[in-house]
Amino acid sequence: MDEFDVLTQLRQDTPAMSARARAQGRLRLLGEIEGRRRESRWLPARRTMLAAAGVVILTVAILGYQVVGSPDGGSTAEASTVLQAAAAVAGVPAAVPRAEQFTYVEVVHVTSGGRQRVQEWRSVDGSRPGLIRSSGFLGSTSGAIAPYDPAAGLRTAPYAVLAKLPTDPAALARVLGEDPYVQDSVRYNNVSRDVGIWSLVRELVETAPPAQKAALFQAASTIKGITYVPTATDAAGRTGEAVGLDDPRLGNVQFLFDRDTHAFLGERILNHGSTTSIQFNDAIQQTGVADTAGSVPRR
Template sequence: MDDEIEIFTAGRPAAPPYPSEAREEARRNLLAEGGRRRFRTPRFGWQAAGAFGLTVALIGGIALALPSWTGGSAARPGAAATESASVASSQGMGELSPKPGQFLLFESETMYTAEYAGDSTGTDTARYLYRTQRKIWSSADGSAPGLLSITGLEPRALPGLPLPAEATRDERESWHQIAGHCPGSPDVFRTDYAYLSGLPSDGPAMRDYLYERDHGGQSADDGVFTAVGDLTRENYMPRAQRQALFEAAKTIPGVKVADGVKDAAGRAGVAVGREENGVLTQLVFDPDTFLFLGERGTVVDEKTGRAPVGTVVALTAQLKVSVVDRLPEAEGAARDGSCDVQERPATPPAGDYTMPTTKPSSRTPM
C-alpha cells in the first residue's frame, strides 16, 4: 500500500518547501488525539473512535498521515518498570530519574468529544464522547522511537443527544510506532525528559520561555496555554520545572486557578483553566508535587459550546508514570512515517513529475 505521506506530497508540484517546524507540529497534534479539538470525519471508513481521531491533517497545504487504528497486532510483555510514580498516591513519592536509553511509560484514560460530518457541508452531524485507555512509551532523551497502545472503552452520549451508530468501539489493543525527535526539527518541539529537564526552573523565566516560542498562528496567550498542555500531557519533567510551568500558567491572561477539581479517576487537585469556544479547559495538578493528574473540559456557554452549561466534554486521568529499560515487542505495530517527509523543491524538475494514481484517504482533514 502506498505511503499516504508520499502520495500527498507528490501531488503538490507548486507548493513551497514544507518546513520542519510545521511537520513536527503536525506529528505532535495527531499523536495527541484529534479529540482535544473538535473534528469532523465522514460516516464511512472511520473505525477508530479513540485512536488518533483522524488519519490526515492539512498543515500549510500538505497532508501528513499517521496510521489509522489497525488492531490485531500482538505485543509481548514489556520490560519491567525500574521506577514507578503512581499518581493516585503521590505523597512521599520520590522523583523519577530516567537515564539515556531508557523510556518513560505513561498510562492514561481519556474521554474527548467526537463529531461526524455526514456530508461535505457539515450540516448533518453526529456528536458523542469517545473513551480510550492509552499507554505510551517515550524515549527519555528523544533519541529512539517509542510505542503507543490504545484500547477503546464504552462511548458515552452527550446530554440530549442519542448515541449515534458511528460511536462504535474496538476493544482490541492497537499498537502504533511513535517517531522520536525528527532530525532537523528545532529543539523547541522536543518533549523528552532530557530536554524538559533543562527548561527554566522558576516561574518568570519559564513564562519568558513560553512566550518566546512560536505559537503556530494562535494569539500569544492562546498559544502559551496550548503549550502548557502539550508540555504536560504524557510528558514528565523534574519537580522544579513542573512547579515553574504551573506558576507561569497562572500568569496567562484569562487563566483561572481552582482547587478541588477532579480528574477522570476522581482525584482532586489544583487546576489552571482557560475558556475557549464556550468550554473551560482545566489542567489538573497534584497540589504538593505538581504532577499532572488529568484534564477536564466543561461547557460554560451553551451556544458556542454546543451543549448544556455544565456538560463535561473532556475528562482524562494520567494514572501512572514509570521508567523502563526497553520497549515491549509489538509485532505489526502501525508505522509512524512523519519523520520521512522531506522538503521538496517548489517546482519539480521537468519530466520528473507523475500524478499519483492511488487515492489518499477519503477522511475529511482536521
C-alpha cells in the same frame, strides 16, 4: 456598477465552515497521514484524542467567536495559589532516568464517543523509537511515536531536551512563547500568547523533569485570566480542584489537581460558558520510567 463588483457581492453571506466539518476534515487528514507513513508513527496522543473528540486544537480563528467570561467567576489569586502548590510538589527531586531508558505515561481520555486508554513510552534522550499503545472505543492500535522534530517545537521533545529548559518561570515563559506551536496559535488562531502557552504547558507536564515541571506550573500561575474551579472530576472519577483558562478555540481548559497532595490529575475542557458541559476529559493514570519501550514500570 463594475461587473466584478456585482459578482463579488454574490453569495457573500456564505456560512463559515462549521466547527464540526473542520474537525471531521482534520480527523480524516490525520487518518490519511497515519496510514501513509511508511513506519507507523504517531502524533502525541493528546492531539490525536482531541481531534477524535472533534475538538479543534489549531485552526483558523472562527469569526464571531467570543471569549466568554469565566463560567465560575473564581478568583485569579486562588487559581494562582493552586498552581504554586502544584509547583512546590512537582519540584521535589526524583531519580534521573538514564539516557537509554524511556519515560512512561498512561492516560485515560474520555470524550462523548467513549473511553480510550493510551500508553506512551518516549526515549529519554530521543535516540530510540518511542512506542504508543492505544485501546478503547477508537479501536486498538500500537506504533512508533514520531521522533522529536525541533522545528515542530517542544511538544514531541524528549525528557533530555525538556531538562535543558530554564527553571526560572519567567525565562521559561519566554521560551514557551517562542515555541512554533504557540507562535502558530497566535498567528493563525488569533489567540493570545498566554492561551497558547497554557495549552503547551499541558503537553509538557507529563514528561518534564521535576524542576521544569515546577517552573511550568509557576509560569502558568502568572497567566492573566486564570480562574479557580473549586470542584472538578477527572476522567478516572477522582474529584479535586482545578484552574481554568478560556481558550476561544476550545472552551474553558482546566487543569485538575488533588486537593490534598496537589498532584496534577489531568485535564478537562468545558464548552464555552458552561460549567457542566464537558467536551473532553482525561486522567493521568501513571507516569514513570521504563527500561524498554513496552514494559510498564512498577508502581
